[in-house]
Amino acid sequence: MADARPEDTEAAEDTGAPRTTGTPEGTGARRPDASSTAPDEVTGELLELSLGYLYSAALHTAARFNIADHLADGPLGADELGKAAGVDGPHLYRLLRFLATKGVFREDDEGRFHLTPLAQPLRTDTERSLRDYIMVRGEPVFWQSAAQLHEAVRTGSTAFENVYGVPFYDHVAADPELGRAFNSSMAAFSETLSNDVVDAVDFSGVTSVVDVGGGRGGLLRAVLRRHPHMNGTLVDLESVVAGHVLDTPELAGRWSARAGDFFTSVPSGADVYLLKHVLASWPDEECVRILRTCREAMPAHARLLVINAMIPAGNEPHPGKTIDVLMMTVLNGKGRTRAEYEALLATAGFTVARVLEPSPHASVIEAVVGG
Numbered sequence: 001m002a003d004a005r006p007e008d009t010e011a012a013e014d015t016g017a018p019r020t021t022g023t024p025e026g027t028g029a030r031r032p033d034a035s036s037t038a039p040d041e042v043t044g045e046l047l048e049l050s051l052g053y054l055y056s057a058a059l060h061t062a063a064r065f066n067i068a069d070h071l072a073d074g075p076l077g078a079d080e081l082g083k084a085a086g087v088d089g090p091h092l093y094r095l096l097r098f099l100a101t102k103g104v105f106r107e108d109d110e111g112r113f114h115l116t117p118l119a120q121p122l123r124t125d126t127e128r129s130l131r132d133y134i135m136v137r138g139e140p141v142f143w144q145s146a147a148q149l150h151e152a153v154r155t156g157s158t159a160f161e162n163v164y165g166v167p168f169y170d171h172v173a174a175d176p177e178l179g180r181a182f183n184s185s186m187a188a189f190s191e192t193l194s195n196d197v198v199d200a201v202d203f204s205g206v207t208s209v210v211d212v213g214g215g216r217g218g219l220l221r222a223v224l225r226r227h228p229h230m231n232g233t234l235v236d237l238e239s240v241v242a243g244h245v246l247d248t249p250e251l252a253g254r255w256s257a258r259a260g261d262f263f264t265s266v267p268s269g270a271d272v273y274l275l276k277h278v279l280a281s282w283p284d285e286e287c288v289r290i291l292r293t294c295r296e297a298m299p300a301h302a303r304l305l306v307i308n309a310m311i312p313a314g315n316e317p318h319p320g321k322t323i324d325v326l327m328m329t330v331l332n333g334k335g336r337t338r339a340e341y342e343a344l345l346a347t348a349g350f351t352v353a354r355v356l357e358p359s360p361h362a363s364v365i366e367a368v369v370g371g
Contacts, residue, residue, distance in 0.1 A: 053146075058099050059122075060138025063131045067096070068115060068122035071105075075112035129188055136185035141171065141178065145329040152328055159329040168330050173239065183240055187216050190277065193362045194222035197276070197307055200358035201366075203227050208270040210235060212262050212294060213278040217244045217255075219307075220274070224251050233267050235260045262290050268297040276307035276362070280323060281333040284344060291348035298369055304350060306365040311335045319361045341365055 065085040082089030121130040145160040152159040211220040217234040238259035246255045309320035324335030350367040
C-alpha cells in the first residue's frame with residue numbers, strides 16, 4: 001500500500017454521512033427511465049448530467065471557505081456570510097443558490113441561507129464531517145485525472161498515471177502535504193462505515209484483531225471501543241500509522257500500531273483480520289498477493305473480513321459503480337461484484353463463509369482458510 005488508499009479506513013470508513021444509497025462520489029437517486037420520459041425532460045436531464053462537474057466544483061468551494069461552519073449559529077445573508085468567509089458576497093450568493101437546487105443549503109424568503117441535512121457534513125466540527133473528503137476530491141490530482149478518462153478507456157490504462165507519469169500512491173508519498181490531506185479525507189470517509197461494520201459483525205469469542213492497511217485506525221478503534229475484552233494491531237505505511245487515532249484512555253494497553261507493507265507480511269496469530277477498503281484499490285494480481293500474505297499469517301481458526309462496496313447487477317445507481325469509475329481514473333484497482341471477490345478469495349486459498357450487507361458502501365465478506 002502507499003500513503004493511503006482511496007479506500008482506506010479511518011474515521012468512518014464509509015462516509016461520515018448519514019447512511020444512504022448514495023456516496024460522496026455520486027448520488028443514489030434513481031434516474032427517470034428515458035423510455036417513458038418526455039423528450040424535453042430527457043434533454044434537460046442529459047444537459048444537467050453533462051454539467052455535473054459544476055456541482056463538484058461548487059461543493060469544493062463551499063468546503064474550502066468553511067461556509068457551513070459560518071452558518072452553524074444560524075442563517076446569514078450572502079453579503080454578511082461573504083465577509084465572514086473572506087469572499088465576494090454576490091458571487092457567493094450565486095454559488096449557494098446553485099447548491100440549494102440540490103438541497104445543499106437553503107435560501108429563505110429574506111435571502112438568507114440555512115444549513116440543511118446535506119450541508120451539515122460540510123461542517124468541520126461534526127462527528128460525521130465530510131469537509132476534508134470533499135476538499136481533497138476537488139484538488140487537481142482528481143480533476144485532471146477525470147479529464148483524461150477518455151484516454152484511460154481508449155487504452156485500458158489509468159488516467160492518473162497518464163497525466164502524472166507515476167502511480168497515485170507514489171505521487172502522494174512524494175507530496176507530504178497532499179498525503180496528510182488525503183489521509184485525513186479517507187478518515188472522514190470511513191468514520192460512519194466503521195460503526196456500521198461493527199454493528200453487523202459478530203465478534204463474540206474474538207480476543208485479537210489485525211487491521212491490515214487500516215489507515216489511521218478508525219475501524220480498529222470502533223471495534224475495540226465496542227469490545228473492551230479485545231486487543232488489536234494496526235498495520236499500514238509508516239507515514240500513515242504515524243497519524244493513528246488509537247491513543248485514547250479507553251483503549252489504553254489494548255492496541256499497537258506497526259509500520260509495514262501488506263504485500264510482504266502482516267502480524268500472525270490473530271483471531272480476525274480486517275481488509276477494509278483495500279482491495280478495490282488494486283488490480284487482481286496484487287489483491288491475490290495481499291490475500292495470500294494475510295492467509296500465511298492466519299491460524300486455522302481465524303477469519304478474514306473483506307470490506308468493500310460490491311457492485312450489484314442491474315442499472316440502478318450504486319456506490320460501487322461510482323467508486324469503480326473513480327478507481328479507473330486514479331488507480332489500477334476496480335470495483336467488483338460478489339462473484340469477482342469470491343473468485344479472488346478462492347485463488348488465494350479462502351472459502352467464503354457468509355456475506356453481510358451493513359451498508360451500500362461496505363459489504364462484508366467473511367472468509368476462512370481452506371474449504
